[in-house]
Amino acid sequence: MIDFSELVTVRRHLHQIPELGFEEFKTQQFLLDYISKLPQEHLAIKTWKTGILVKVNGSDPEKTFGYRADIDGLPIEEETGYEFSSNHKGKMHACGHDFHMTIALGLVTHFSKNPGKENVLFIFQPAEEGPGGALPMLESEEFNEWRPDVIVGLHIAPEYPVGTIATKEGLLFANTSELFIDLKGRGGHAAYPHQANDMVVAASHFVTQLQSIVSRNVDPLDSAVITVGKIEGGTKQNIIAETARIEGTIRTLSSVSMNKVKKRLEAILDGVKTGFECEAALDYGANYYQVFNDSALTKEFMEFAEMQPEVSIVNCKEAMTGEDFGYFLKEIPGFMFWLGVHSKSGLHSSRLMPDENALQTAVNLLKNYFTWKINE
Numbered sequence: 001m002i003d004f005s006e007l008v009t010v011r012r013h014l015h016q017i018p019e020l021g022f023e024e025f026k027t028q029q030f031l032l033d034y035i036s037k038l039p040q041e042h043l044a045i046k047t048w049k050t051g052i053l054v055k056v057n058g059s060d061p062e063k064t065f066g067y068r069a070d071i072d073g074l075p076i077e078e079e080t081g082y083e084f085s086s087n088h089k090g091k092m093h094a095c096g097h098d099f100h101m102t103i104a105l106g107l108v109t110h111f112s113k114n115p116g117k118e119n120v121l122f123i124f125q126p127a128e129e130g131p132g133g134a135l136p137m138l139e140s141e142e143f144n145e146w147r148p149d150v151i152v153g154l155h156i157a158p159e160y161p162v163g164t165i166a167t168k169e170g171l172l173f174a175n176t177s178e179l180f181i182d183l184k185g186r187g188g189h190a191a192y193p194h195q196a197n198d199m200v201v202a203a204s205h206f207v208t209q210l211q212s213i214v215s216r217n218v219d220p221l222d223s224a225v226i227t228v229g230k231i232e233g234g235t236k237q238n239i240i241a242e243t244a245r246i247e248g249t250i251r252t253l254s255s256v257s258m259n260k261v262k263k264r265l266e267a268i269l270d271g272v273k274t275g276f277e278c279e280a281a282l283d284y285g286a287n288y289y290q291v292f293n294d295s296a297l298t299k300e301f302m303e304f305a306e307m308q309p310e311v312s313i314v315n316c317k318e319a320m321t322g323e324d325f326g327y328f329l330k331e332i333p334g335f336m337f338w339l340g341v342h343s344k345s346g347l348h349s350s351r352l353m354p355d356e357n358a359l360q361t362a363v364n365l366l367k368n369y370f371t372w373k374i375n376e
């Protein structure tokens, strides 16, 4: 029996210690401590950077079924008002990874006491929000020694009620590319603009021109997003800015569109360089491969979930969110699904407040699904 009040306590503890990608030291320690208290007879445990792999050995294994949970938080100052708000100033679990980890712990707890014929691998992966832990983990010796034959992941969905599971066959999440641009010109006195070269104005022109890519270069029947989430420039109100930094993200539903968007972006940036006589350094940061669900496994899972009394299934549309889980799915058959957690505020909001009852829905559903698959 899984004790759900204990899982709520676990989630609240994890919520208090959010850490950024590849800095998840306290999180890793907490997870290891928790796992070390479970019956060890069927467990094998390895660490990889700040991540963890936990294998529940089956009795006569021919296959390994994997469940992946991401473990990093975001650089957001929490405003939920929770008693158990983040203890780490300026950092928050605002994308539900505290839920994803807790669900994994609930499942490890169950399978450590109830192993099946096949192996189950629990993957606690760092740095999903950036710079991306999935690809280096997938390429690591540690992972490949226990490489699963099937892999499953979930993501909380604030827009769906508790009890709803949403997914689809094929493309679920977009291709993503981060975007970092550093502009450098000549600064100067606010009263002598003709002697300077204002990077605040240059950055503003660039961001405005970017808007024409989605509206004028991408096929209207295709989809793309370019979001600039941060601009920094200048030093003081009466000094013309010598530098400006633009940070954003690009999302597309195909890699062809991603290349097209990047080509247009580079052409616009060249224009800004010429027009403003400035330098520009462009860096695409982390790029994530689309999340593409295996058709047969997804269909089977949806039919299975439909039969669970506490679950209702939605066949959803694809979303422009990104997930480095896409790299696992590129090489290993599997699927990802949305878990309804009903929160008025959405993902990446400082007020995200997912309903903890969804922990029970997810653990029960995946416990039943994996139990079926490992004993088939």
Ligand SMILES: CC(=O)N[C@@H](CCC[C@H](N)C(=O)O)C(=O)O
Residues within 6 Å of the ligand: 095, 128, 129, 130, 155, 176, 177, 178, 248, 249, 250, 286, 288, 320, 321, 322, 323, 324, 347
């Ligand atoms: C589910 C979700 O919100 N994922 C993130 C992934 C971030 C990818 C990367 N750091 C980027 O910003 O492009 C998302 O923002 O969709």
